Amino acid sequence: MTGSRPNNPAQLGPERRDESWRRLGEETFDLVVIGGGVVGAGTALDAATRGLRVALVEARDLASGTSSRSSKLFHGGLRYLEQLEFGLVREALRERELMLTTIAPHLVKPVSFLYPLTHRGWERPYTAAGLFLYDTMGGARSVPGQKHLTRAGALRMVPALKRDALVGGIRYYDAQSDDARHTMTVARTAAHYGAVVRISTQVVGFLREADRVSGVRVRDVESGRETEVHASAVVNCTGVWTDELQRLSGSRGRFRVRASKGVHIVVPRDRIVSDAGMILRTEKSVLFVIPWRNHWIVGTTDTEWNLDLAHPAATKHDIDYLLEHVNTVLATPLTHEDIEGVYAGLRPLLAGESEETSKLSREHAVARVAPGLVAIAGGKYTTYRVMAADAVEAAAVDLAGRPQPSITDKVPLIGADGYHALVNQADHVAAEHGLHPYRVRHLLDRYGSLVHEVLALGEGRPDLLRPLESAPDYLGVEVIYAVSHEGALHLEDVLARRTRISIEYPHRGTECAEHVARLMGEVLGWSAETITREVEVYNARVEAERESQSQPNDESADARRSAAPEVRSGITEPIS
The missing domain is CATH 3.50.50.60 (FAD/NAD(P)-binding domain)
Structure with missing residues (x-):
């Protein structure tokens, strides 16, 4: 070199x-x-x-x-057991275990799910046998194994469920991560x-x-x-x-390769009272309700997509599908007004004989x-x-x-070495920087032992150790770090991927866009005109996404989403 x-x-x-x-x-x-x-x-x-x-x-x-629009799970693929894809499940469970213990313990965390049982007699032993196989293949090495619950026990774990939506339940564990x-x-x-x-x-x-x-x-x-x-x-x-x-x-x-569109919605944590996520059967596949910090992620859909690959668009039909299916089990239904964020991603599936993307x-x-x-x-x-x-x-x-x-x-990912010790020292780190210990633990789960690099950028700049305007889950110093260390070049990179502000707040980033752009400009040397343009382009993206999500079908949603300007205007098709 x-x-x-x-x-x-x-x-x-x-x-x-x-x-x-x-x-x-x-x-x-x-x-x-x-x-x-x-x-x-x-x-x-x-x-x-x-x-x-x-x-x-x-x-x-x-x-x-x-890779920023998944269900944010490291999971063995419980439903693949029914398809007898034992090798795929065993391989995935081994990878999940490596992430939790060796490669990325700072980024990948255990998460519990309730599998509601809806049929008496056959369903419990059938599901238990599958989960036993899941556990013995590696699903219960560093997380608890399955736990059987009566209907009363399941309702205590997930009070949000309708009483007649289940006859019992089984709790099991998988893992999740911020994919981006x-x-x-x-x-x-x-x-x-x-x-x-x-x-x-x-x-x-x-x-x-x-x-x-x-x-x-x-x-x-x-x-x-x-x-x-x-x-x-x-x-x-x-x-x-x-x-x-x-x-x-x-x-x-x-x-x-064929693209299958998967849509997720994000709702506030208090809209579903539960101590665990849920996995629900649908007529085609499964639906996940996944805990995500102060939110729930509900997804996903599975439909063929033949339009803009860079900006897949969620439709009103997609969102209605998710609400309809999750509301079949919730005592207090979710509505469109509850939705904080929506995102659509494309799965790259190997094309096969079947026309149904869920079977590819x-x-x-x-x-x-x-x-x-x-x-x-x-x-x-x-x-x-x-x-x-x-x-x-x-x-x-x-x-x-x-x-x-x-x-x-x-090979651990950067930030993994020393992470566990820093979790134990979170109170000391917080006192050193004048932060609440909860804030430091949140930072540790995003940066691991790199947290010292992040907080060092706030020395002499107390303003950077304060929460962002209208996005208090994040500190100003995280924006600086996203540009100086994590390669972000545009406002969208920070609001949609280095942070998840674009899906975690009802304003989807528009109310903090100018504040974030000014901070980015300090590192990238942006002029006032560039800051204004970045904010305008980002706001146009959000508006286009909102409009697409009110459209009845893929074609009209794609037309609305594609009308927004491309922040990387130098891109031509085909792209990498």
Whole structure:
């Protein structure tokens, strides 16, 4: 590696961005990874920790697609047991255990669910047998096993349920995480181990030497600059954009990817009185009610989507579907007025024979589609690390030497080391910075042991240790850190992904947008005109999303959502 580097390679701030552009154009890499979702970030981390030279490029922001719009669960996939996909469940449970104990204990937490029983006789032993299998496959290693409840016991756990909505219940555990924060932390960990990680960097072409792919041509969508990035192999980790990148490469794909839209709504915690989440059966699949800080997430839908891949739109029909199904069991129904946030994401499913997206495979596929080019798609968030290892293995044939084995099952993400000790020391850390211990614990669950880096930015700036205007769950210093260390370039990056203000407050970020933009501008050197533009573009996004959510179908919702300006105006289709 040439040139000097800042002392902290995981610091993805403005200085790093300039240096990364230089490195992309000057160095030759073993792997170039296209796509900054969890699989792309995981692939970069897997390759970097094997000792390979790696570059990761993303046209928009880290986790800006599917990886910030999931159900936010690390789960074994209880419903896959019914489909007899035992291998998939066992693999997912092993990954969940690794996240909870070794890789990301600061970001991934246990969460309990009630499975309400609605039939007497057969359902309890049937469900218990499935949960017993779930537990023995690994579901009860570091979380409690299943617990059977009478109807009275289940109602004590979840008083919000109608008395006639169940005859009993079974409590079990899974795990959850802020998906956008987790993905970003995986990418920063890859950078920590030497990977070049650069967002707002779009692949606009592929380089070739004879019959093999030898790199990519990229454009900085912020400045319009272009450069060539040379590599022994390229890995396409673009999820729902897999087919578009395949066409751009000029290579014939080995599999097709179809997009399935999943919509979630967010409601205040006090609207559903419960000590646990819930998993409810529907006519097609299951519906989750998931605890999320001071909120509940209710989801998801599962419908085919053939429109704008970057900005999938939720419709009134989607929202009505969720309300209708959750209200079948709630004593006090939820209404549209209860909804604080709505988000829609696209699952990249491997296309199969069935036309129903809920039956398409959640297993992943990896293929060397051309010499020097590997594509990976499908799978589920929980198994991203396994997918990443498979992608690097598939690319190994194009590398000069055989790479070392994958070791990411032993590599904690940044912020994990020292986390547990800091939890015990939260009162001391709080006193040192003049914060409430509750606030420090909240920060620890977002940053882990990096909390010292975050709070250090508030030294001499007491204003930064105060809550944001109209978004008091977050401190001003977190906005500064999002730009200086976590690579955020636009207001949307902070409000929608570095924080989750866009789904956690009824105003969806509009009431704190100017405050956040001013703080970002301190680090990025924004003019008053730039601050105004960022706020206007973000507010237009929120307005377009609100309008789309009142539309009756996908086509009209997509038209409303697509009318909003693109904050990264330099992006062209197809994108990574």
